[in-house]
Each structure stands twice: as structure tokens, then as C-alpha cells.
Amino acid sequence: MPPLALKTLATNQIELSPYLQNRKVVDWAREHGIHITSYMTLAYGKALKDEVIARIAAKHNATPAQVILAWAMGEGYAVIPSSTKRDNLASNLKALDLQLDDEDRQAIAALDCNDRLVSPEGLAPQWD
Numbered sequence: 001m002p003p004l005a006l007k008t009l010a011t012n013q014i015e016l017s018p019y020l021q022n023r024k025v026v027d028w029a030r031e032h033g034i035h036i037t038s039y040m041t042l043a044y045g046k047a048l049k050d051e052v053i054a055r056i057a058a059k060h061n062a063t064p065a066q067v068i069l070a071w072a073m074g075e076g077y078a079v080i081p082s083s084t085k086r087d088n089l090a091s092n093l094k095a096l097d098l099q100l101d102d103e104d105r106q107a108i109a110a111l112d113c114n115d116r117l118v119s120p121e122g123l124a125p126q127w128d
Contacts, residue, residue, distance in 0.1 A: 011035040016077060017043040018053065018068060018108050019115035037078040040117055042068055052111060056104045062094070069095035071108045
């Protein structure tokens with residue numbers, strides 16, 4: 001079997017949320033035709049309490065989770081949110097129908113503050 005470097009990666013799963021938009025990695029992946037899968041998209045629920053997200057959610061009659069997931073999918077990322085509650089899982093699917101406007105996307109882009117939540121010693125990336 002040839003080394004991985006000789007094959008195209010289908011996706012790169014990275015921590016990505018409104019608070020950690022990981023632009024360097026995303027830009028590099030896009031330049032190389034690698035899709036991004038976002039984990040920690042809701043930032044352990046921290047982003048659900050953000051005032052900017054709440055304002056956008058109210059504007060669209062949506063939940064904060066729907067706004068964040070719609071933003072991430074609108075950026076072209078696959079998202080893999082988890083929940084232990086069936087109602088939340090069903091609600092998250094409604095993000096597929098939510099269309100954010102440029103003002104919404106710009107407001108979320110401004111939340112980026114390099115707030116990494118998963119940073120195991122020895123594995124933390126050096127491109128931040």
C-alpha cells in the first residue's frame with residue numbers, strides 16, 4: 001500500500017468553532033483540495049451563550065446551535081455535533097434550512113479569538 005502522502009485525503013477533522021476559526025489550516029486545506037470536518041463546533045456549549053450568536057438566532061427565529069451549525073456548513077465544513085437529547089438532535093437538523101446573510105457571517109467571523117478547547121500536551125498544533 002502506498003504511503004498516505006501519495007493519496008488524497010478525503011477530509012481533515014479539526015477543532016473549529018466561532019471562537020477558533022482555524023483559518024490557516026482551513027486555507028491550506030482548501031488550497032490542497034482537502035475538505036474540512038469541524039468538531040467542537042459549539043465550543044462545549046460555550047458559543048451557545050454568546051450575545052452575538054443569540055442576536056442572530058433571534059433575528060432568524062432559530063436556536064443558537066442552529067445558527068452556529070448553519071454558519072459552519074455555510075463555510076463549507078462538515079459538522080458532527082453530538083447531543084444526549086433527541087430533541088436537540090432533531091433541532092440541529094433544522095440548521096440545514098437556515099440561511100445566514102453577510103452581516104450574520106461577518107459578525108460570527110469577528111468572534112474568532114483563537115480559543116482552542118482541546119490542546120493535549122505534545123499534540124497541540126504549532127500553526128496557531
